[in-house]
Amino acid sequence: MEEAFGSVQFVVIGSTGSRYTVQFHRNGTAVRAFCNCPAGRRGGLLCKHVKYAIEGSSDVLTEESDDREALLKIIAGTELEAKASSYIPPEKRERIQGCGSISELFNQYGDEIQRMGISLEYAKEEGEYPVETLSAYEFFKNGKLRRTPTATIQWRGMIEVIEESEDGIFVTVGLKPRTMCYTVMGKKKSGDWKDVQKACYAFLFNLGIN
Numbered sequence: 001m002e003e004a005f006g007s008v009q010f011v012v013i014g015s016t017g018s019r020y021t022v023q024f025h026r027n028g029t030a031v032r033a034f035c036n037c038p039a040g041r042r043g044g045l046l047c048k049h050v051k052y053a054i055e056g057s058s059d060v061l062t063e064e065s066d067d068r069e070a071l072l073k074i075i076a077g078t079e080l081e082a083k084a085s086s087y088i089p090p091e092k093r094e095r096i097q098g099c100g101s102i103s104e105l106f107n108q109y110g111d112e113i114q115r116m117g118i119s120l121e122y123a124k125e126e127g128e129y130p131v132e133t134l135s136a137y138e139f140f141k142n143g144k145l146r147r148t149p150t151a152t153i154q155w156r157g158m159i160e161v162i163e164e165s166e167d168g169i170f171v172t173v174g175l176k177p178r179t180m181c182y183t184v185m186g187k188k189k190s191g192d193w194k195d196v197q198k199a200c201y202a203f204l205f206n207l208g209i210n
């Protein structure tokens with residue numbers, strides 16, 4: 001974990017319209033978050049305002065500007081940093097809005113990613129189990145491509161409905177739409193999303209585009 005020191009403060013508007021002050025303090029390798037809402041005062045909990053400050057939300061943060069960078073410095077190298085990867089900065093929102101699918105992500109960011117010396121592999125399978133995957137591979141210093149992707153984003157539209165038959169065999173009885181249909185795997189951030197833009201952003205975060 002990175003050694004750092006400092007504090008940053010945000011004002012977050014709660015669901016009832018109340019304003020809460022969220023503070024982050026970094027002391028060496030430890031980071032602590034405080035909020036003056038009733039839940040935050042009890043201590044030890046990540047109240048929703050702390051969560052909003054980290055993950056970001058255009059509706060609730062009243063001060064979002066240079067403070068965001070200060071926050072990222074304070075949480076660098078901590079578990080909170082991964083949570084911050086769901087946050088889409090205001091200046092990036094317009095561009096990421098064009099990413100309505102993985103192929104659109106590829107079209108919009110493909111050149112930029114490849115200019116960073118990262119190789120991209122895109123695959124799409126049609127049919128009953130549609131799958132769309134974009135994987136990013138970095139190179140070793142000797143120029144060989146790594147076998148393990150740095151990050152992968154995958155869309156799976158359907159999942160199998162499996163049931164156990166009378167003789168104990170598991171059989172596929174149907175298909176149903178998958179709600180959390182975007183999966184991102186990466187060193188910094190992994191997870192499942194319903195929202196394509198959040199998933200795309202998490203994929204880019206893993207590649208250092210944030």
Ligand SMILES: [Zn+2]
Nearest residue numbers: 035037047049
């Ligand atoms: Zn709070």
